Amino acid sequence: MLPINKPLLGVEEKEGVLKVIEGGIMTNSSPEGGPNVRAFERELARHLNARHVVAVNSGTAALHTALLASGIRLGDEVVMPSFTFAATAGAAVLAGAKPVFVDIDLSSYNMMPRAFKKVITKRTKAVIPVDLYGLPAEMDEIGEIAEEHGITVIEDACQALGASYRGRMAGTLGDIGCLSFYPTKVMTTGEGGAIITDDDALAEKLGRIRTHGQVKGNDSVILGGNFRMPEIEAAIGRAQLKKLPGFLAARARNANALKEKLDGAGLVLPEVPEYCRHNWYLFTVRCKTAAERERFMSRLLEGGIGATVYYPTPVHRIPLYAGLGYGTLKLPASERAAQTVLSLPVNPAVTEKDLDRMAEIIKKTKKNP
Numbered sequence: 001m002l003p004i005n006k007p008l009l010g011v012e013e014k015e016g017v018l019k020v021i022e023g024g025i026m027t028n029s030s031p032e033g034g035p036n037v038r039a040f041e042r043e044l045a046r047h048l049n050a051r052h053v054v055a056v057n058s059g060t061a062a063l064h065t066a067l068l069a070s071g072i073r074l075g076d077e078v079v080m081p082s083f084t085f086a087a088t089a090g091a092a093v094l095a096g097a098k099p100v101f102v103d104i105d106l107s108s109y110n111m112m113p114r115a116f117k118k119v120i121t122k123r124t125k126a127v128i129p130v131d132l133y134g135l136p137a138e139m140d141e142i143g144e145i146a147e148e149h150g151i152t153v154i155e156d157a158c159q160a161l162g163a164s165y166r167g168r169m170a171g172t173l174g175d176i177g178c179l180s181f182y183p184t185k186v187m188t189t190g191e192g193g194a195i196i197t198d199d200d201a202l203a204e205k206l207g208r209i210r211t212h213g214q215v216k217g218n219d220s221v222i223l224g225g226n227f228r229m230p231e232i233e234a235a236i237g238r239a240q241l242k243k244l245p246g247f248l249a250a251r252a253r254n255a256n257a258l259k260e261k262l263d264g265a266g267l268v269l270p271e272v273p274e275y276c277r278h279n280w281y282l283f284t285v286r287c288k289t290a291a292e293r294e295r296f297m298s299r300l301l302e303g304g305i306g307a308t309v310y311y312p313t314p315v316h317r318i319p320l321y322a323g324l325g326y327g328t329l330k331l332p333a334s335e336r337a338a339q340t341v342l343s344l345p346v347n348p349a350v351t352e353k354d355l356d357r358m359a360e361i362i363k364k365t366k367k368n369p
């Protein structure tokens, strides 16, 4: 099966891991982190043109830490799209906040700024726009609305490393940005994440929160946890970061070729505004109906193509959230997307021949449903 995404690791990552083992420093519990963590943060900050990067042990931990650092208190409201991975909402709940779900724009699958504006109350403390599939959300409009109301913008760029918006890198578009290095992402550290900010005081606070709020040990004045990135993960990240431009170029080549091959196939293809660069973490098409999507998906899977649905259920309808009373919310674009989207592999391991096969299966299925 051609997987939708997979980690691409080589000798450079192996060498990095061996060096850590030989050196014997596996982690460092100071707010600054160990030598590989610090180097990874510096290198990633340079890549993003950001002032500070704080590496943590997952994208979820990045969001959780960002929310804690923003001073979220029990019962505060955090606005976010429902059409996202469950971790966006889970992090808010873990921080004691109440998620407020809003609808998306079907042309980008990202949060509608107008919908955000409509749900703001006195309790709204943060908004988490998600750069879904690797396309940045409408961050300028969202940022303007947030600023007017004194709301912190936490960009969930977990899927969007390498994407950009009006010349700025995804992850640097809000007050705080969060990345994930889960193995299916455009680059990996095994498990891992990072938090990005240009605010010196906030960066210091984030560093403390990732290690129990402590500076020297047993001196916490703020709540934190163990969100530290291990040295081995940071060493893998440093090797992956060097390969990232090549990975992204291969994805862009595949995505552009697939767009051409699917032209006229009767699917809604991904749209990229001219002021954005997509990182092509996921190449997502939209089918006419749920039944049509099922047909495409089963034929593609039979043909060895790992077509996958991200996400079949908007978060407000996931049992946990439906049980909390969100189930009756009406978010029509999110529901429609959940029923009809399908993601196709464009990762760097995908070949031109694979892309031809995908287009052929889709066109054949369209002709003979």
Ligand SMILES: Cc1ncc(COP(=O)(O)O)c(C=O)c1O
Binding pocket: 058, 059, 060, 061, 084, 085, 087, 088, 130, 156, 158, 159, 180, 181, 182, 192, 193
């Ligand atoms: C949109 C989004 N937010 C948050 C996360 C959480 O990241 P992680 O799996 O590294 O905890 C992910 C990744 O899986 C994601 O796709």
